[in-house]
Amino acid sequence: MTEQANPHAVTLDTPIVRGEQTIAEITLRKPNSGELRGTSLNALVNLDVDALVKVLPRIATPAITEFDVRELDPSDLVQLGVTFADFLLPNRAR
Template sequence: MSEATAPEFRTVSLDAPIHRGETTIDSVQLRKPRSGELRGLSLVDLGQLKVDALTKLLPRISMPTITEAEVANMEPADLLACGAEIGGFLLQRSQRAAVLDQ
């Protein structure tokens, strides 16, 4: 996948929708984070899909914006799916190509 075709947004369908009042969120769109949105976070922690790091980052890059409390209440499978997409955002072009070629 070339940089020109690498998506800046990825949508994650949730197995367990988030309920916010009368609103049900059954998918979230994640935007590729910029360096400033990674402030206070460890790239190693994000790469290892550590829950604390994902809980801080997801509200910064999700549409609709989900809160830290909502992230903390997500089903583990949904959190892992979001983490996998974030991990893909953090790879360099050559690393993405190597992963896709396997």
């Protein structure tokens, strides 16, 4: 049996570097409704940067901060946003 790649793992084009720690991959998990607080569903569906800055740190492994999200390469933010947007779709739409 072959190991299937995690569809919610995003390999960053530009890793996050904090001192000696380097984060090259971020895995997102499906948020619960409470983790979407402080944003609107409309903003999240539209991949609004401010909405993603609030939500991504709540659902990312390894842990990242709002500052980390704001400093991401735009292509990495889009990759994470698209992965997050998949969680907003009902199962029948996937």
